[in-house]
Amino acid sequence: MTILSKLFVGLVALIHSYILWFEMFAWIERGPRIFSSFPPELFAQTEVLAANQGLYNGFLAAGLLWSLFIKDPVWSRYIATFFFLCVIVAGAYGAFSVQPSIFFVQCVPAVFGLLCLFFARAVQK
Numbered sequence: 001m002t003i004l005s006k007l008f009v010g011l012v013a014l015i016h017s018y019i020l021w022f023e024m025f026a027w028i029e030r031g032p033r034i035f036s037s038f039p040p041e042l043f044a045q046t047e048v049l050a051a052n053q054g055l056y057n058g059f060l061a062a063g064l065l066w067s068l069f070i071k072d073p074v075w076s077r078y079i080a081t082f083f084f085l086c087v088i089v090a091g092a093y094g095a096f097s098v099q100p101s102i103f104f105v106q107c108v109p110a111v112f113g114l115l116c117l118f119f120a121r122a123v124q125k
Contacts, residue, residue, distance in 0.1 A: 002120040008113030009064050009080055016061035023054030060087055077117055084114040
């Protein structure tokens with residue numbers, strides 16, 4: 001992986017680590033500010049559901065970080081590609097079903113990271 005690819009892996013992992021923290025530990029406090037179009041009473045009622053979503057975001061972050069520690073460059077790229085694709089699918093679904101801004105927060109950085117992986121691979125050949 002190139003340095004730029006690794007930076008995007010780190011950035012997307014950082015974004016999803018923040019989402020983990022926000023959804024698992026600060027849903028009631030931060031939720032109304034981030035999802036201002038939702039009724040305020042919704043946050044207390046959905047705290048457990050949000051924590052579950054946060055845990056899944058943590059798995060995405062962990063998978064991306066794992067790819068940085070794999071010594072084999074081919075497998076490192078495969079794992080990063082898989083988790084970038086998972087982030088893109090989850091972000092696209094969230095943008096469609098919850099709030100369009102999710103596309104820009106989750107999908108766009110992951111797409112750039114995936115493109116960096118593909119361009120680095122193409123240059124190596």
